[in-house]
Amino acid sequence: MTDTVDAGPAAEAPAVDEVIIRFAGDSGDGMQLTGDRFTTASAMFGNDLATLPEYPAEIRAPAGTMAGVSAFQVHISDHDITTPGDAPDVLVAMNPAALRSDLHTLVPGGTVILNRDTFEERNLAKAGYDHNPIDGDDLAGYQVIEVPMTTLTKDACKELGVKPRDADRSKNFFALGLLSWMYSRPIEATLDWIEVKFADRELVAAANRAAFNAGHAYGETAELGSQRVVVRKAPLEPGTYTNINGNTALSWGLVAASQLSGLPLFLGSYPITPASDVLHELSKHKEFGVTTFQAEDEIAAVGAAIGASYGGSLGVTTTSGPGVALKGEAMGLAVSLELPLVVVDIQRGGPSTGLPTKTEAADLMMAMYGRHGESPVPIVAARTPADCFNIAIEAARIALTHQTPVILLSDGYLANGSEPWRLPEVADLVPIDVVYATEFNQTNEDGEGVFWPYLRDENLNRPLALPGTPDLMHRIGGIEKEDGTGNVSYSPENHELMVHLRHKRIASIPVPDAEVAGDADADLLIVGWGSTWGAITGAVRRIRTAGRKVAHVHLTHLNPLPANLGDLLRSHRRVMVPEMNLGQLSRILRAEFLVDAEILSKVKGQPFTAGEIQHAINQRLDELAGEGS
Amino acid sequence: MTDTVDAGPAAEAPAVDEVIIRFAGDSGDGMQLTGDRFTTASAMFGNDLATLPEYPAEIRAPAGTMAGVSAFQVHISDHDITTPGDAPDVLVAMNPAALRSDLHTLVPGGTVILNRDTFEERNLAKAGYDHNPIDGDDLAGYQVIEVPMTTLTKDACKELGVKPRDADRSKNFFALGLLSWMYSRPIEATLDWIEVKFADRELVAAANRAAFNAGHAYGETAELGSQRVVVRKAPLEPGTYTNINGNTALSWGLVAASQLSGLPLFLGSYPITPASDVLHELSKHKEFGVTTFQAEDEIAAVGAAIGASYGGSLGVTTTSGPGVALKGEAMGLAVSLELPLVVVDIQRGGPSTGLPTKTEAADLMMAMYGRHGESPVPIVAARTPADCFNIAIEAARIALTHQTPVILLSDGYLANGSEPWRLPEVADLVPIDVVYATEFNQTNEDGEGVFWPYLRDENLNRPLALPGTPDLMHRIGGIEKEDGTGNVSYSPENHELMVHLRHKRIASIPVPDAEVAGDADADLLIVGWGSTWGAITGAVRRIRTAGRKVAHVHLTHLNPLPANLGDLLRSHRRVMVPEMNLGQLSRILRAEFLVDAEILSKVKGQPFTAGEIQHAINQRLDELAGEGS
């Protein structure tokens, strides 16, 4: 399905280097779809981009209310970008509630495109307006484009024989057509997509096509000419691209890990927002021999993954914070059994049920410490949607080559956000070498061969003998066991030895050195992990473009930490750690390296913007300059 | 049941200031009972004392094997002591396995008293001896007293008409009689106890009495005169004493908290070693209106405790590490609901099933961080068996006055260990003031009174209105809620506010300043928490007696930490933290105060001895002296 597209007929329109558009409407208005299509068209056009879908909390809120607003923000540009943008340049508001809830996010002087038809009494009241903002001062300082989208859509559909009520459902395609015109997006891909998507509902396809064309034409005819701009292609590295969100990338990464290791993938999972899509995606890929098991709860899900792993599968369990809190005991079992297991935590707002559809990154400490006893596990975190692919492979690699549960941290922002991804060559992916024991590894007192399940290799790892392997029958369990034989042991010395061995074998897993982005000799070092990468990178670029120095280290491996990290931290005068929590990585760094790592916290269920971090960096740099002088 | 006892007839025996005796035998030999009776007699005699029961892991091991050895160590003294002793002076070995497993613990030159009758082929083989240690070199360097205890017991019982096989069961009373003679223990209390305990099994009572008397007489007649010593009364503070173990003290503390607060005590629990005895003890106290609920699992147990707490009870759940790992999600709910709840974790060896009957203190980090999202809870820890009483009240006080789950950490050593406890006056216990809302606390737009469940007081706490309270009907839940109204809220600003409020209200709970024991001006500060108190205190006394300086701070409150702790840490050149884990408190101190707190770790399923800590202190002091010079 590879398309090549050219810049289209609008080459003569003035060029801007980037634009941030926010589509907002009622949950029923199809804003996610609209945003998604606009994104795809832009991606195929050749822009760099990043997206931020935001939908209401799980329950379907009453139509027309603020609680029901669904939005999709997309940032497109002619250069490399890393975030969905600080503040939109354009807000498409399909109803009053959308305007009311999102207007404040717009840049001063930005453009509001609104569906005039919905600004009538009932909808205004539902949105909590006691007046019509179109008539009031609310929109002062913005460029406002009022379009009677509903009417125009219905008109366009009338001759097709579509009932007005059904035609109304196509108004998002009108908006999409209009915006496609304004930003000179290629239209073929969208029209093709409509064809395929609604293949079996011809009338719907026709209505959507008509609405899209009407929107596009409206730009031409309604004297909006001055609004038309173009965002040129970004100079991306050559290759084949697709636009991917984090959960899909993560799912594919797990499939890839299964292929690379030659082990069948077994997913034990229990649905939970925002992790369910991984279960959905993997359920679709039975052609890869993927087994998905929707268990009765999270404990059964991880239990089954452990069982499958014991049987020779790549055992994975996916969930979000509340699920991880439930899996602690079973993960401790896997630690004690020294079995491979990947535990994926797509973090969301907490504590407790919290903000299920909002992003947060406050499960790091639970990942480190959420089990009783000394129960160390490696932790890795993804930094961008596409990076979820790599991290899934990395998590599986560590799990399978070091016989340990590994926690993979993603979050709601990465899960649902998307970016263009240059597809890797499958041949370039590094195979994962998994070795199972097939022979005796010891001789007993009588000179007979025996199998010791806890006889360690030079990396302190134990051999795994799969059930089915002749002669190597053995028993393992969660009670403390003798190093070597694996027999139940209550010996004090052995227990201490095992506690240290478990610690050491995880602590000595080789992880790549941390790399410094920006100025290695800067006074200020920003240390990040997870999805803050985009905002930090954006901020660091702006700071450096403005001629100030700053360094950035972004951690993929949170346990163990890169060996060079301590030196890096100590080689800067000041260390700041932006986190979507109250300071979890910063506490780890402080404890580990006795460095005064300072937290920059945001816990709003929303990712950092580059601007917020830029601001904080400038503050610190000013202070440092003051100190320095 | 208060008895007063005098020193008895052995006043003329030479006095020693302390003695450590270890009773060891097969699980079926009644060693725990023997140790317990010896302890009680010593307590009633007026010694200070500390005990360490050690029994085999949960399962009943084959009789006569090392795995089946059960031991009870008791330290009695004429002065204030804090541990069950580093190494026993006397080992009573009822069978070869006991000798083989425990001989190495004895002090050089110590006394071994063994049951000669059991040192025959079958038992020797079961114990893994290929020779008879009585005849070999094994016992060189020890004083050995061989007594044919089985034979003598059977002889003593013969005339009572007790069958030899039954008589065999009384041999532990023979040992008890012999030791009572050797250490000049009062015998009346023991004989009385036999009377009462076996009231309905007359023949058993007679056999035990006969065995006890025979053992006592044996000392007199068998030319063991030179072995007889007396350990005089310790100068304890005047008062009424009882000998108490940690789990009983904890149970009584919970009853006390219920009485002090006027709230009925509700315990939701699921059996688990070493916490089950709290469930057993509280099940016995229905006269205090205590409701105990043995739930289907740990999650139901904490769930029910939350439900009861919501209904106006003092809701408590008791468990050990694996149970806490399961309760994480529900505890997060209580954090979000801001409901009182006491979660008791009697720590044991981990990870996973680990060492169920052995002690460890490696759940501190899980207590701090074992929940998803930012989910802070206060944490307190008991330091001695009797201290469990105070800590239970303290945990309940914090929970009830700050509407929060509180984690109380005890451990297997405290749970089963015992010490003399000077009973507090009930009138001196401070009442716990619990206030429930009964009236509207807000006015709505229409001027009507309404109840806002999250309207905060000056301590940031919310009002609790119990179901049943007229007019104050309201709904709470684990989804993020608006501060004040408590209505479901997905607002970014409100979420950030609530995350900070939840953090702040726990962080600002007032806790007493940490107090320094020892030399405030010492170079070296020892920081401890939990059951290490005894060993650290013992070590610090020895060091100071030897003329060196050392300071000791012992933390009861682990979250929040005492306000003066940072200053204290910084006012010493070096900080060492003895912990039964790999360094959990030390990591917290490092992160919090950027102080190079060093771990002294022991993870053997056994408490520290004072000697181990003394040794480590001396090493550090030597180093500091070296540095200093």
Place this chain on the structure above:
Amino acid sequence: MTDVLDAGANREADEVPATTRADWTSDQEVRWCPGCGDYSILTAMQLLLPELKARREKTVFISGIGCAARFPYYMNTYGVHTIHGRAPAVATGLAMARPDLDVWVIGGDGDMLSIGGNHLIHALRRNVNLNILLFNNQIYGLTKGQFSPTSQKGKVTKSSPVGLVARPFNPISVALGSEATFVARTHDMDRQHMQDTFRRAYEHEGSAFVEVLQNCNVFNDGVFSTITKKDVREDMLIELNHGQPILFGSEKQYGVALAPEGVVIVDVAKLGIENVMVHDETIRNPSTAFSLSRIAKTPATPTPIGVFRAIDRDEFSSSVAAQIQEVQAQLGKGDLGDLLRSQPTWEV
């Protein structure tokens, strides 16, 4: 606080002020999808409680997580929206601590039969005084359409894209296998039947389990329409009425009768009305009720509704309380000073 708890004791004493539906309606906007079956269940409840002369402050709704579990927010009573699956556990603690309250437990088929299955069956076994309503829509609604343990075999959902492999639970069978003392079924299309059934649950001392067939019009639309739509009901719903022969069909031409392999549907004309089973909720042996629960093999064949079983048996919370009272009657209320001295003591 003593006042509050004591208020329970005086409950019967004061007259209950008359209330209307509005009094039982909270100020929160209802946030289910338009057309969701949950609305009519809510209405039934808000209409019933005034009739029952229940007190709002003595009524508590405890729920887990799911669309169904949002129910408490909409009732102007006390309420706790707990965590997924744990409502029966939390409610058990509350009911034990506060026998004066009416505790309702609300949850979906995922909440109470998947993650919460164990708490449910243990609550039923113990016979705790709870009114447990399971809104069975055979789907996970809140998480947007995965199969649940009551979804039919072969069902295509987001997590079973080529069809569900496992067979479903029959919630009535599960409840009866778990020693439930009150077991009933109703559906969201018949407000009167819901009210009648909820009333019976309310009046039952002990755990009352009610399966409410509920339409999720977004993710599982029409799954029960073959049996619950007005025009098919007569033929497809078998109403169980205590003491009455079990008959259904527009002419009452069908009935239920005992057969060796369990109860079966029969043609009344052929078998004779005298051989039609007379429904008896109160048989202590749950076998007949269980047998009735097996009549419907899918939600598209004739399905019994009404009360399958309603027997008297010691209620758990009051038995627990009785033990405490007995001990207190025997020993008196505990004295802390005595407790501290209950082991051997000595004076120094």
Place this chain on the structure above:
Amino acid sequence: MTDVLDAGANREADEVPATTRADWTSDQEVRWCPGCGDYSILTAMQLLLPELKARREKTVFISGIGCAARFPYYMNTYGVHTIHGRAPAVATGLAMARPDLDVWVIGGDGDMLSIGGNHLIHALRRNVNLNILLFNNQIYGLTKGQFSPTSQKGKVTKSSPVGLVARPFNPISVALGSEATFVARTHDMDRQHMQDTFRRAYEHEGSAFVEVLQNCNVFNDGVFSTITKKDVREDMLIELNHGQPILFGSEKQYGVALAPEGVVIVDVAKLGIENVMVHDETIRNPSTAFSLSRIAKTPATPTPIGVFRAIDRDEFSSSVAAQIQEVQAQLGKGDLGDLLRSQPTWEV
């Protein structure tokens, strides 16, 4: 590793070497209390497996925590001693991943009906190919004597010092209420009956549930002795044999017959042998089996043993595997490069 997994495929091909009890005995010392009923269950298993011509390397014992759950350590097979209550979950994953294995699940009444109740009923509902043995001693043995969900009402234990308040589960009823396809009961005093029952479980495709009445001589001694002791068995154990009339008593003077409220015990002489029920394990409707499970009201009244139900139904793991094979047959094995290109792509 491919070899190992493929070994399963060739299983039938190679001849299974003859084994003896010793071959199935691990080198670990057995650590149950002397006299514990668990010993005889272990013996029964170690004697049966050689007869079954099972392969040790293809046999896996998965257990939770409890005395019963120590079982795997004593079998010279593969084995995992997991955590409390979770054995059915771990075993489900293993059985799904490795259909070539014989997976046995062992646990106590606490392990599988208290904390693990939900995993048990879901495994039974799904019909995963597991042989599940529940050692029911009506007590928590390993934690030294608290009541369990099968302990009798009134039972005095460490956690119920004045008597247990709740009524117990009937494990057979729970299993039948959960759609179990194979349900049986046996007891630790009859090795042959255990072997026969375990053999049937082994041969069943799908979840086989066996309740083994087991004496805990330390914390609940003799709780089944009224029915299982040699001299009372004839009168107190009702042996179910497929195709045979259900008779018991020294003279076979008692029988079981259908009655309106479920099956009942009858006097054969009075009722006539022709009215005695002929046992049929294969009735698809579980009602009769359920009814049989209700005959014994306490462990001191005549109690059925043997196979209550054994029906054929799609096994879960193989159905899951079949879906995968079907998709692969249709689409071919997945190609990673194609997957990466399965969304719209573009070239730069």
